[in-house]
Amino acid sequence: MIRIDSVTKRYPDGTVAVDRLSLEIPDRSITVLVGPSGCGKTTTLRMINRMIEPSEGTILIDGVDSRQQPVNTLRRSMGYVIQNAGLFQHRTIVDNIATVPRLLGWSKDKARARARELMERVGLDASLARRYPYQLSGGQQQRVGVARALAADPPVLLMDEPFSAVDPVVRKGLQDELLRIQDELGKTIVFVTHDIDEAVKLGTMVAVLRTGGRLAQFAPPAELLSDPADAFVEDFLGADRGIRRLSFFSSAGLDLLTAPIVAIDASAEQIARAGTDVPYLLVTDVEGKPLGWSEPRDLTAGTIEPAELLPCGRPFVAGRDSLRAALDCAVLSPTGWAVAVDAEGRAAGVVSQQTIGEAIRGAHAEGSRSSETTKVSG
Numbered sequence: 587m588i589r590i591d592s593v594t595k596r597y598p599d600g601t602v603a604v605d606r607l608s609l610e611i612p613d614r615s616i617t618v619l620v621g622p623s624g625c626g627k628t629t630t631l632r633m634i635n636r637m638i639e640p641s642e643g644t645i646l647i648d649g650v651d652s653r654q655q656p657v658n659t660l661r662r663s664m665g666y667v668i669q670n671a672g673l674f675q676h677r678t679i680v681d682n683i684a685t686v687p688r689l690l691g692w693s694k695d696k697a698r699a700r701a702r703e704l705m706e707r708v709g710l711d712a713s714l715a716r717r718y719p720y721q722l723s724g725g726q727q728q729r730v731g732v733a734r735a736l737a738a739d740p741p742v743l744l745m746d747e748p749f750s751a752v753d754p755v756v757r758k759g760l761q762d763e764l765l766r767i768q769d770e771l772g773k774t775i776v777f778v779t780h781d782i783d784e785a786v787k788l789g790t791m792v793a794v795l796r797t798g799g800r801l802a803q804f805a806p807p808a809e810l811l812s813d814p815a816d817a818f819v820e821d822f823l824g825a826d827r828g829i830r831r832l833s834f835f836s837s838a839g840l841d842l843l844t845a846p847i848v849a850i851d852a853s854a855e856q857i858a859r860a861g862t863d864v865p866y867l868l869v870t871d872v873e874g875k876p877l878g879w880s881e882p883r884d885l886t887a888g889t890i891e892p893a894e895l896l897p898c899g900r901p902f903v904a905g906r907d908s909l910r911a912a913l914d915c916a917v918l919s920p921t922g923w924a925v926a927v928d929a930e931g932r933a934a935g936v937v938s939q940q941t942i943g944e945a946i947r948g949a950h951a952e953g954s955r956s957s958e959t960t961k962v963s964g
């Protein structure tokens with residue numbers, strides 16, 4: 587839908603912010619522009635909606651040169667979200683969100699109804715509708731910014747570091763919300779960030795730019811992590827690239843053991859049978875939810891005290907979470923074994939660090955034969 591074709595931006599003082607950039611931005615997915623400060627991300631984004639005009643090259647929207655469209659029509663087909671949301675301080679939340687529909691000539695009632703619907707969609711409580719922006723937290727304001735950009739249902743969303751000013755917990759919530767909205771609405775999103783973790787989490791495709799506005803690599807995140815194009819990209823991805831790549835491998839194939847799991851009301855015979863050739867047993871409550879670890883010889887039927895067990899730590903959800911999540915659980919576990927649970931939080935099995943290590947080696951070997959890796963949650 588959006589094709590950037592050999593675009594250069596030279597500012598009047600001679601600064602080349604973007605240098606012969608070509609990118610095919612796929613429809614209905616999130617394309618992230620990432621790179622160090624000053625590498626031309628914002629300039630590129632603003633050239634898409636013509637807030638900045640390219641010096642050379644063309645930008646095609648649905649195959650048509652963007653310069654052939656009236657600039658107002660073009661901008662209304664592209665929602666725009668910036669850092670700190672950029673809300674109108676003298677307007678209520680509902681009227682901020684209704685801005686573009688009102689400009690398009692919708693009645694006040696219809697525009698406000700649409701705004702209220704969008705508040706719900708971006709996770710804002712209806713009670714905030716009559717407030718003013720200064721009466722909202724940073725994260726809430728950012729949600730209003732997203733709702734405002736979506737108000738006229740534009741096919742394209744341009745987002746310039748929208749979540750950079752909020753704390754990491756709120757930021758994660760906003761990122762998850764964006765992925766959910768994208769799943770539901772299927773917008774074409776171009777997202778600027780300088781945070782590679784955010785790029786890897788959100789991007790279907792990630793464009794890494796280097797200073798001087800040149801493209802270093804354009805690839806899906808899994809490929810970026812497995813095959814960085816050069817030393818610059820490798821450096822930008824950071825030293826823990828290998829660990830991060832594990833987020834793309836599912837825990838579904840892990841060999842989970844169920845034998846070393848006993849319920850708190852287990853009989854002496856059940857404990858003896860479970861503990862024959864494992865160093866630790868996982869004790870669960872009567873519903874099967876993990877309570878903690880114990881060496882088999884320390885367990886006596888009928889007298890198991892949850893407070894005396896070794897903590898079992900955070901479990902991973904079997905099949906849903908990634909190998910990275912499974913490894914993290916094992917590394918943090920006092921026994922070196924990770925606990926897998928089902929969607930209801932009941933123990934689904936246990937797995938040792940060693941088995942996870944073997945699965946990782948297998949996944950890497952498989953991954954190097956096929957680049958068909960998709961994102962896994964957790």
Ligand SMILES: Nc1ncnc2c1ncn2[C@@H]1O[C@H](COP(=O)(O)OP(=O)(O)OP(=O)(O)O)[C@@H](O)[C@H]1O
Binds near residue numbers: 597598
């Ligand atoms: N109006 C301008 N006049 C001259 N140079 C400019 C202008 N706007 C931006 N630049 C320069 O162009 C280059 C790219 O700027 P741009 O804002 O696109 O980068 P960025 O990657 O978005 O940076 P950041 O992550 O710091 O926001 C920088 O060197 C910047 O100083």
